[in-house]
Amino acid sequence: MSSVSNEKELGRNEILSFMKEENEEKLKELYKKAYKIKLDNVGDKVYYRGIIEFSNICQKNCNYCGIRKSNSDVHRFTMSEEEILESAKWSYENSYGSLVLQSGERQDEEYIEFVTGLIEKIKKLSNGELGITLSLGEQTFETYEKWYNAGAHRYLLRIETSNKELYNKLHPADHKFETRINCLKDLKKIGYQVGTGVMIGLPEQTEEDLVDDILFFKDMDIDMIGMGPYIVSEKTPIGEIAQNSKEIKKKRFELGLKMIALTRIYLKDINIAATTALQALNPVGREAGLKAGANIIMPVITHKNYRKDYQLYDNKPCIDDNAVECKACLENRIKGVGDKIGYGEWGDSLHYKNKKKM
Numbered sequence: 001m002s003s004v005s006n007e008k009e010l011g012r013n014e015i016l017s018f019m020k021e022e023n024e025e026k027l028k029e030l031y032k033k034a035y036k037i038k039l040d041n042v043g044d045k046v047y048y049r050g051i052i053e054f055s056n057i058c059q060k061n062c063n064y065c066g067i068r069k070s071n072s073d074v075h076r077f078t079m080s081e082e083e084i085l086e087s088a089k090w091s092y093e094n095s096y097g098s099l100v101l102q103s104g105e106r107q108d109e110e111y112i113e114f115v116t117g118l119i120e121k122i123k124k125l126s127n128g129e130l131g132i133t134l135s136l137g138e139q140t141f142e143t144y145e146k147w148y149n150a151g152a153h154r155y156l157l158r159i160e161t162s163n164k165e166l167y168n169k170l171h172p173a174d175h176k177f178e179t180r181i182n183c184l185k186d187l188k189k190i191g192y193q194v195g196t197g198v199m200i201g202l203p204e205q206t207e208e209d210l211v212d213d214i215l216f217f218k219d220m221d222i223d224m225i226g227m228g229p230y231i232v233s234e235k236t237p238i239g240e241i242a243q244n245s246k247e248i249k250k251k252r253f254e255l256g257l258k259m260i261a262l263t264r265i266y267l268k269d270i271n272i273a274a275t276t277a278l279q280a281l282n283p284v285g286r287e288a289g290l291k292a293g294a295n296i297i298m299p300v301i302t303h304k305n306y307r308k309d310y311q312l313y314d315n316k317p318c319i320d321d322n323a324v325e326c327k328a329c330l331e332n333r334i335k336g337v338g339d340k341i342g343y344g345e346w347g348d349s350l351h352y353k354n355k356k357k358m
């Protein structure tokens, strides 16, 4: 493999060659290059999105997910409106800038209205200052529009893999790849900053698939990426067949960093999250993600009492910490990398802003 080129754009073969690279020195060079591209394009600020996982009730049955509908071992919960608003207020008072509302997927009227009310009330309690990202799965155009009009302005909907065949193995037959793509298109049409992402290191997923995922992000004109290594949830159909040795976990972690670095080098001005899944595999995983080109952190601000019930995968980190402990811990981690924290700022995707200027 050649060293990291200074050309404007990497070609598919070059991305693939880095994806397969195992030489540690060359990988260090790759991460260094990605970090520099981050500094040159989006700067050294890390923006927070405090994440409130407000309900683990889900109508879907994704074959890899710990809170899938048919997992009867999960204790189901929905936080009350008061509890959610309390977390949002904490986020505002601690200058987190933005928050993410995430839950299992529901499409019933009661849920849609509940979310609409939350968005309006969060906007009100923060004088319109808190940015709101939603991560609430597939919805109709009308629902997306309703939530946008209520004040949400970013939406994260992970494609999980851009390989349709693999997607179909990860999901039951009634979960359609095309529906997911159409949802991403609807979100863009409405005006959201659109985020997507993939799981990295899935059974049967190849390095070629991952390269195609990066090309997919570009083709779909995505503004933000939230992706991370696949972490096994044992009581799921995929978890039951997935290998989970120390070596496999190490490979998934390394692929996670390569994906961040190559996505940063290829797409330059988008927002990329250093996800908690990185930290689940390595105690300093999120720092490594920032050093490989990520610029967003999503600290969990879900109330401590509910965290243990919101585990999409096993051994999720920080479930015993409260929001205050998380804040102090993260601050030190980010300073250690040499980045700054964009307290009180939305930190919108530069890619989205640049499009608006055109």
Ligand code: SF4
Pocket (backbone or CB within 6 Å): 058, 059, 060, 061, 062, 065, 066, 067, 068, 069, 103, 104, 105, 137, 312
């Ligand atoms: S991945 Fe999301 S939609 Fe699928 S089962 Fe889990 S919470 Fe539900």
